[in-house]
Amino acid sequence: MKIKRMKIALGGVVQGVGFRPFVYRLACSLGLKGYVLNSTKGVIIEVEGHSELLNRFYRLLLKNPPPLTAITARSVEFLKLAGFKNFKIRESREGAKKELLISPDIATCKKCLGELFSPSDRRFLYPFINCTDCGPRFTIITDLPYDRKYTTMKKFEMCEDCLAEYTDPLSRRYHAQPNACEKCGPQVRLISAKKGNLSSFSGYETIKKAAGFIEKGNIVAVKGVGGFHLMADACNQRVVLELRRKKMRPFKPFAIMSSDIEKVKEYCEVDRRTEELLLSPRRPIVLLKKRCCGRFKDIAD
Ligand SMILES: [Zn+2]
Ligand SMILES: [Zn+2]
Structure with missing residues (x-):
């Protein structure tokens, strides 16, 4: 068998969907050496190994990518051997042109929901829980490529535990850019227009309090990553009409959650x-x- 060096460039939705960790695991499982990195055009992969294994790598790469991936462009070339010693996720490359599709925000996945409601989990009831399969993407991006330093999460420095997940290729949060927890991530606050800060000692208690306001027929503006949601009890006709008046939206349908x-x-x-x-x-x-x-x-x- 012949040893070859293959360079693969992929474009489309390939960042922020757990693609690099997937490539890393796939390359390691086949014993291939090289690297993967995010570029402003997508993802660049170089792998060195027996040609048969390279072919298998390429096949599996396109066949079983993470669920949110959408590959719209791809190219392959063979280069002179480089003698890579291992397989690595390299630092992102900043190119001149930015032609990349970014994944939209994704609803909390099953695994994260499981952790959210598991009392023994360190993210128990932490509302900003996310992983490489879910969480905010498009709305937190300030520049490309998709890396934490180019997102609004930049100012939240990861705690030891979060950083350990972020740097562990076997973790579901490996290179999950919005990775955070109660200790190091964004917090919840409840502000009343009349009474000022009404936050409780924990995020969960604060959210419960906000839910109480909605139940009592108030309108709560929920600030999330994508902007404000004006929330009110859909079964309470009085508050729905008040919301219509305040929004100056007499007829257009509202969305129900x-x-x-x-x-x-x-x-x-x-x-x-x-x-x-x-x-x-x-x-x-x-x-x-x-x-x-x-x-x-x-x-x-
Ligand atoms: Zn998740
Ligand atoms: Zn943390």
Whole structure:
């Protein structure tokens, strides 16, 4: 078998989706040497090894990438041997042109939800939990390539535990740019227009307090990574009308959030395709037909 050096350039949605860790694991599993790095055009990979293994690497690379990947451009060339000693994730390269597709924000994944509600987990009830399969992307980017220093997470210095995950190729948070925890990441605050800061001792208690305000018929402006959500109880006609008046939006439908798909089915017609859409990683806003036209009349008619 002949030893070769292959250079692969990929474009599309290949950053912020756990692609480099995936390449790292794949290359190591085949015993290939070389590197992977984010460029402003996508991802560049160089691998050196037996030609048969290189072919297998390339096949698997395109066949089983992380779920949020979308490869729209690819090129392969063979170069003179470089004698790489190991496989590495290299520092990003800053090129002149920026032609990259960035993943949209992705809803919290199953594994993160599991940790969020597991009392023994160190991110128990930490609302900004995320990993390479989920969390904010597009809305936190300030420049390319997609690296923490070019995101709004730049000013949050990772604690020891988070940094250990970030640098461990076997961790689900390896190079997860928004990686954070209660100790080192963004915090929750509750501010009242009249009474000032009403935050509690913990983020969870603060969120519970905010939920209480909504239940009592108030409007809460929730500041998230993508801007403000004005939230109110959809079942409370008075507050819905107040929101319409304040937003100066007399007729246009409002979006409703629901805790789970079963709840949605109580109020709306949901076929298989719609259900798939609602539960897909991007959790898009989907237009649905109401089951009973009289309900939520002030939300959407
Ligand atoms: Zn996740
Ligand atoms: Zn941390």
